[in-house]
Amino acid sequence: MIITDVSVRVFSHNTRRHSDSAGHAHPGPVHQVQQAIVTIRTEDGHEGHSFCPPEVARPHVMDKYVRKVLIGQDHRDRERLWQDLAHWQRGSAAQLTDRTLAVVDCALWDLAGRSLGQPVYKLIGGYRDKVRAYGSIMCGDEQEGGLATPEDYGRFAEALVNRGYKGIKLHTWMPPVSWAPDVKMDLKACAAVREAVGPDIALMIDAFHWYKRSDALELGRGLEKLDFAWIEEPMDEQSMSSYQWLSENLDIPVVGPESAAGKHWHRAEWIKSGACDILRTGVNDVGGITPALKTMHLAEAFGMECEVHGNTAMNLQVVAATKNCKWYERGLLHPFLEYDDGFDYLNQLSDPMDRDGWVHVPDRPGLGEDINFDHIENNRVA
Ligand SMILES: O=C(O)[C@H](O)[C@@H](O)[C@@H](O)C(=O)NO
Numbered sequence: 280m281i282i283t284d285v286s287v288r289v290f291s292h293n294t295r296r297h298s299d300s301a302g303h304a305h306p307g308p309v310h311q312v313q314q315a316i317v318t319i320r321t322e323d324g325h326e327g328h329s330f331c332p333p334e335v336a337r338p339h340v341m342d343k344y345v346r347k348v349l350i351g352q353d354h355r356d357r358e359r360l361w362q363d364l365a366h367w368q369r370g371s372a373a374q375l376t377d378r379t380l381a382v383v384d385c386a387l388w389d390l391a392g393r394s395l396g397q398p399v400y401k402l403i404g405g406y407r408d409k410v411r412a413y414g415s416i417m418c419g420d421e422q423e424g425g426l427a428t429p430e431d432y433g434r435f436a437e438a439l440v441n442r443g444y445k446g447i448k449l450h451t452w453m454p455p456v457s458w459a460p461d462v463k464m465d466l467k468a469c470a471a472v473r474e475a476v477g478p479d480i481a482l483m484i485d486a487f488h489w490y491k492r493s494d495a496l497e498l499g500r501g502l503e504k505l506d507f508a509w510i511e512e513p514m515d516e517q518s519m520s521s522y523q524w525l526s527e528n529l530d531i532p533v534v535g536p537e538s539a540a541g542k543h544w545h546r547a548e549w550i551k552s553g554a555c556d557i558l559r560t561g562v563n564d565v566g567g568i569t570p571a572l573k574t575m576h577l578a579e580a581f582g583m584e585c586e587v588h589g590n591t592a593m594n595l596q597v598v599a600a601t602k603n604c605k606w607y608e609r610g611l612l613h614p615f616l617e618y619d620d621g622f623d624y625l626n627q628l629s630d631p632m633d634r635d636g637w638v639h640v641p642d643r644p645g646l647g648e649d650i651n652f653d654h655i656e657n658n659r660v661a
């Protein structure tokens with residue numbers, strides 16, 4: 280049970296996903312990117328793994344904080360190890376981020392599951408073995424036939440419904456798109472999607488994250504007429520009072536915070552201040568499965584849903600172990616990309632979805648990722 284080693288392997292893999300200057304994903308030509316796999320090993324040979332960008336597991340952070348906290352400890356003491364790492368953050372000069380806490384916490388959960396031959400959500404306490412997905416569409420672009428017009432969104436939404444999705448979330452146009460942001464264009468895209476899919480598909484929006492209150496209000500009022508299920512991150516989430524004001528002035532549920540720092544502590548303040556109607560968490564946003572569960576339970580105590588940000592095996596495990604969320608966010612999707620093709624470092628999808636829109640939680644041990652270790656070894660860069 281004692282942790283004897285924490286290793287990081289950096290490898291390359293192919294993808295057609297490219298990040299724009301604002302960090303949003305869009306399709307492009309195949310190119311190689313680097314990924315890291317963090318492996319935590321115990322004296323009796325058990326291993327747990329989790330993936331992250333290489334900079335999240337860079338040597339300075341792993342040596343100065345992660346190995347210091349983990350080596351020699353009982354891997355089952357996830358709560359204490361997470362608290363110890365969270366404690367180190369304050370004095371780390373912002374070097375030890377929530378993202379690093381997340382990859383370590385997920386690798387510890389994976390280790391627990393793999394060592395016991397159990398899926399993580401069954402260790403936590405399973406609630407369901409399948410969950411409805413909403414298709415989370417990429418931010419808009421200026422690619423012809425891509426997501427360049429409201430009609431493009433409408434056509435793609437129709438294709439997603441034909442694939443089986445019962446919910447669809449639009450990320451609309453944001454800079455560096457030349458003419459974005461534009462509330463009226465956002466609403467045209469949302470109207471085109473509603474027209475294309477009819478009244479029975481749940482629709483949500485994740486808009487330009489820095490609208491001012493007046494634009495966010497105009498957007499929300501327009502979405503109410505289109506019967507959208509929620510409005511997400513239309514303003515800077517660092518201004519909780521703006522979200523308090525928006526929630527007071529809109530009927531459509533306001534979801535958040537996604538990107539705001541502060542883990543479950545700050546999300547308690549959002550609930551207390553009435554800044555959201557539906558809370559939001561995400562394994563990578565709050566520092567792991569451990570704090571994501573704390574957030575889910577916090578929301579439950581206030582009679583609130585808490586929708587989980589992002590795809591990946593880790594977020595699916597959280598959704599499978601909790602009752603108070605309706606969806607799994609499957610994406611990000613684009614007409615030019617085939618999400619079901621997966622990644623070349625995984626032998627199969629961690630979130631397979633049937634034709635009726637149900638994502639089935641893998642019953643494989645740990646996080647349920649079927650890792651292609653040959654690919655990792657054959658494409659090592661460090
Ligand atoms: O800003 C983005 O690129 C998207 O909002 C992205 O973070 C997406 O994962 C999201 O917010 N989903 O809710």
Ligand SMILES: [Mg+2]
Binds near residue numbers: 485511512537588
């Ligand atoms: Mg979002």
